[in-house]
Amino acid sequence: MPELPEVETVRRTLAPVLAGATVVAALRGAHPDDILLDPWPVFAQRIRRRRIETLERRGKYLALCLDSADRLLIHLGMTGELRLSHPAAPAGAHCHLALVLRAEGQLPPALVDRRGRFLLRYHDVRRFGRIGLLDPVGWAALSARLGPEPLDPALTAAELWEHLHVRRSPVKAALLDQTLIAGIGNIYADEALFQAGIHPARRCQSLTLADVERLLTALRTVLTEAIASAGTTIRDYRDGTGRAGSYQFRLQVYGKEPGTPCPRCGAALARIRIAGRSSTFCPQCQPLLD
DNA sequence: AACCGGACCTGTATGC
DNA sequence: TGCATACAGGTCCGGT
Numbered sequence: 001m002p003e004l005p006e007v008e009t010v011r012r013t014l015a016p017v018l019a020g021a022t023v024v025a026a027l028r029g030a031h032p033d034d035i036l037l038d039p040w041p042v043f044a045q046r047i048r049r050r051r052i053e054t055l056e057r058r059g060k061y062l063a064l065c066l067d068s069a070d071r072l073l074i075h076l077g078m079t080g081e082l083r084l085s086h087p088a089a090p091a092g093a094h095c096h097l098a099l100v101l102r103a104e105g106q107l108p109p110a111l112v113d114r115r116g117r118f119l120l121r122y123h124d125v126r127r128f129g130r131i132g133l134l135d136p137v138g139w140a141a142l143s144a145r146l147g148p149e150p151l152d153p154a155l156t157a158a159e160l161w162e163h164l165h166v167r168r169s170p171v172k173a174a175l176l177d178q179t180l181i182a183g184i185g186n187i188y189a190d191e192a193l194f195q196a197g198i199h200p201a202r203r204c205q206s207l208t209l210a211d212v213e214r215l216l217t218a219l220r221t222v223l224t225e226a227i228a229s230a231g232t233t234i235r236d237y238r239d240g241t242g243r244a245g246s247y248q249f250r251l252q253v254y255g256k257e258p259g260t261p262c263p264r265c266g267a268a269l270a271r272i273r274i275a276g277r278s279s280t281f282c283p284q285c286q287p288l289l290d
Numbered sequence: 291a292a293c294c295g296g297a298c299c300t301g302t303a304t305g306c
Numbered sequence: 307t308g309c310a311t312a313c314a315g316g317t318c319c320g321g322t
Contacts, residue, residue: 003315034299060316078316079300094300126299128316169293178317185315234315235302254315276295278313297319304312 002076004150004183005226006237006245007060010082014120014240015055017084017111018064020104022051024117029095035124036097037073037132046133047072047099059146059182063139070133073142077128079236083121087113097122097131125236146182150219161212164204171207171215172200173275184219186277187232190254192218193281199288200279201272206289225250253280 002010026044036043050066057063062082064072074082087100098121103112112118122131134142147163148155160181167174174180175189184192193200195218198211207215231237231245234255238244248255252263258271258280267284 006315075316077299078314124299125301126314126316128299130317167292173293176316187315232315237315275293277315292322294322295320298317300314302313304310306308306310 002080002231002237003060003185003188004057005188005223005229005247006231006239007057007062007076007183008227009231009239009245010076011055011057011062012239013243014082014084017103017107017118017240018052018101018120019054020052021101022104023047023049024100024102027098027100029091029097029122030093031096031127034096034127035122035129035131037130043133046070052101058143059149059178060185061142063134069136071136071139073130073132073134073139074122075130077124077126077130079126080122080124080129081236081238082240083123083238083242084111084240085119085121086111087117087119089119091121092123094125094127095121095123096127146178147180148182150181150183150216151223155216157209157213157216160216161207161209164207164212167204169204170201170274171198171204172277172279174204175219176275176277181219183223186279187234187251187254188219188222188226190280191222191252194253194286195222197285199283199286200274200281201288253282256280 026047032040050068052064053067054065062074098119101118103116163180172189175184196214226247229245229247230239232247233244253269256269259268262269262282265284267282269280270283271278271280
């Protein structure tokens with residue numbers, strides 16, 4: 001579910017509430033050990049009384065930066081959700097972890113109790129998500145494993161082409177590789193390839209610099225517009241305040257049934273599997289040259 | 291080394 | 307209606 005635009009939207013919606021808040025305690029939910037990287041007692045002890053200073057995003061990872069210099073790292077997997085709630089609000093069936101927080105400053109009365117406390121709950125039906133505490137060294141190591149941020153203006157098409165053209169895999173598979181470029185998932189890979197007019201099965205080796213320039217431009221356009229739309233909600237995804245995104249109404253190819261007319265040329269869209277993921281594209285606008 | 295397929299989980303939609 | 311199967315936005319691991 002959550003790719004870069006969704007995680008960025010969660011970050012933006014949570015930041016005004018979480019920045020400055022202090023962790024009073026961590027509470028175990030249904031299956032905390034499936035989600036947590038550390039054993040429960042270690043985690044609970046290390047997060048207690050820490051103050052959240054800022055929220056960062058790197059690729060699909062969200063990091064709550066603590067006053068201890070640790071970061072609370074959250075990856076939402078496929079169905080992970082972070083929800084702010086009043087301490088008395090009932091937890092859903094798949095809540096695995098909650099933080100009891102004490103707010104700094106005024107928050108909406110619907111969210112906090114009389115003592116100024118509220119919850120941040122982690123909810124995840126499929127339990128593919130992961131949460132852990134990382135010290136600065138661990139965070140640097142994780143960040144170093146990831147490819148560049150597509151929206152970083154310092155990233156150039158030439159740099160991306162250097163890493164792409166030596167690969168033999170289909171370009172779609174490369175876009176999903178987080179060590180090549182961070183934050184792209186199945187939805188935005190399909191959308192960007194359509195916008196760039198590149199067939200998803202096209203071999204990376206055959207991409208010209210001009211192809212990669214179009215691809216990077218398309219990635220940036222799609223991701224920027226998706227962030228402006230607060231992400232894509234197919235089924236589960238919600239931002240930190242429970243709101244759905246609206247980019248699903250702007251999707252050109254992702255999720256369309258094969259045979260649906262291409263929004264640009266009217267030809268029948270096709271679907272194939274690449275690297276185990278379904279890929280929808282227009283055979284007319286995205287020809288497989290070589 | 292690079293790449294692919296399967297595994298990890300549950301829920302939902304579809305077909306028989 | 308009941309049951310089996312396929313599929314879903316991500317990542318890791320093992321085998322080739």
